[in-house]
Amino acid sequence: PQMTAQIGNFTFKHLFLNASGVYCRTKQNLDDLLDNQATGGIVTKSATLRSRKGNPNPRYHSILNGAGSINSMGLPNYGLQYYLDYLLSKSFDKPTILSVAGTSFDENIELLKQIQDSDYQGMTELNLSCPNVVGKPQIAYDFETTNKILTEVFKFFKKPIGVKLPPYFDLNHFDQIAKILNQFPLDHVNSINSVGNGLWIDIETESVVIKPKKGFGGIGGKMVLPTGLANVRALRERLKPSIKMIGTGGITSGKDVFAYLLCGADLVSVGTQLGIESPKIFNRLESELAAIMVEKGYTSVNEFRGKLKSLE
Numbered sequence: 001p002q003m004t005a006q007i008g009n010f011t012f013k014h015l016f017l018n019a020s021g022v023y024c025r026t027k028q029n030l031d032d033l034l035d036n037q038a039t040g041g042i043v044t045k046s047a048t049l050r051s052r053k054g055n056p057n058p059r060y061h062s063i064l065n066g067a068g069s070i071n072s073m074g075l076p077n078y079g080l081q082y083y084l085d086y087l088l089s090k091s092f093d094k095p096t097i098l099s100v101a102g103t104s105f106d107e108n109i110e111l112l113k114q115i116q117d118s119d120y121q122g123m124t125e126l127n128l129s130c131p132n133v134v135g136k137p138q139i140a141y142d143f144e145t146t147n148k149i150l151t152e153v154f155k156f157f158k159k160p161i162g163v164k165l166p167p168y169f170d171l172n173h174f175d176q177i178a179k180i181l182n183q184f185p186l187d188h189v190n191s192i193n194s195v196g197n198g199l200w201i202d203i204e205t206e207s208v209v210i211k212p213k214k215g216f217g218g219i220g221g222k223m224v225l226p227t228g229l230a231n232v233r234a235l236r237e238r239l240k241p242s243i244k245m246i247g248t249g250g251i252t253s254g255k256d257v258f259a260y261l262l263c264g265a266d267l268v269s270v271g272t273q274l275g276i277e278s279p280k281i282f283n284r285l286e287s288e289l290a291a292i293m294v295e296k297g298y299t300s301v302n303e304f305r306g307k308l309k310s311l312e
């Protein structure tokens with residue numbers, strides 16, 4: 001069955017991406033993802049201008065035997081130049097998405113200016129939703145600042161760009177963020193990032209399980225699937241068709257991928273479960289999705305993408 005997607009001028013021959021931050025910090029990670037035949041493209045760890053060590057360990061913990069994850073990594077990455085060098089070091093047979101996350105308004109602008117002035121011709125994703133930089137709010141929860149940043153960006157940035165959003169939990173917030181995003185020539189929206197500032201406790205030790213922020217961190221994995229589905233569905237219904245959708249959050253099976261496609265996702269990305277299973281997960285997800293499509297008599301994802309039924 002035909003499982004492909006298009007974002008702007010980029011054709012994805014497979015529907016699967018890594019979620020930024022998982023299995024994508026090093027050039028070796030990115031090559032492993034690239035070499036996997038079931039990945040449609042690759043996404044880098046969000047880059048800052050300079051290399052960052054990130055928050056102190058322990059900063060990641062698996063919850064309830066892999067039902068979820070909590071992380072407060074703190075944006076550890078090798079800096080924009082490292083990822084640009086990698087992306088300019090060879091030609092790629094799949095689309096690449098360079099994720100960036102400045103820790104200030106000015107850093108976000110400078111990151112994008114350097115990408116605009118570089119020879120990089122792939123896709124860029126502005127991460128507006130990192131929940132783990134101590135003292136910094138998630139930009140996309142501040143609608144005015146989000147509008148201000150995107151207004152400034154589109155004065156000079158002419159290459160393909162999308163945004164990574166945090167989960168919203170209020171229908172009016174979906175209305176507000178969609179109204180802002182619809183004003184800009186965005187290629188895509190990627191929803192959701194981790195559910196910010198959860199807390200996990202070890203009953204034995206009567207302690208939190210990660211060190212940064214007194215144990216508070218972003219929640220990912222299966223337990224955030226309902227939130228991810230809702231955000232993709234709500235944003236798809238509100239965003240103009242030219243803004244394509246990457247569905248992220250809690251994918252562990254072909255059924256979850258099918259659900260995201262029904263909500264309108266063009267592509268999906270996998271984080272927590274990728275960290276557990278390594279890139280071979282993409283082969284499993286693709287064959288599970290194909291089996292569901294065959295069983296239902298679908299020959300192309302276009303026959304059911306975005307066609308989630310309500311109960312009339």
Ligand SMILES: O=C(O)c1[nH]c(=O)[nH]c(=O)c1Cl
Binds near residue numbers: 072
């Ligand atoms: O702590 C992190 O590095 C991190 N962790 C997340 O769960 N989402 C993000 O966007 C980032 Cl930037």
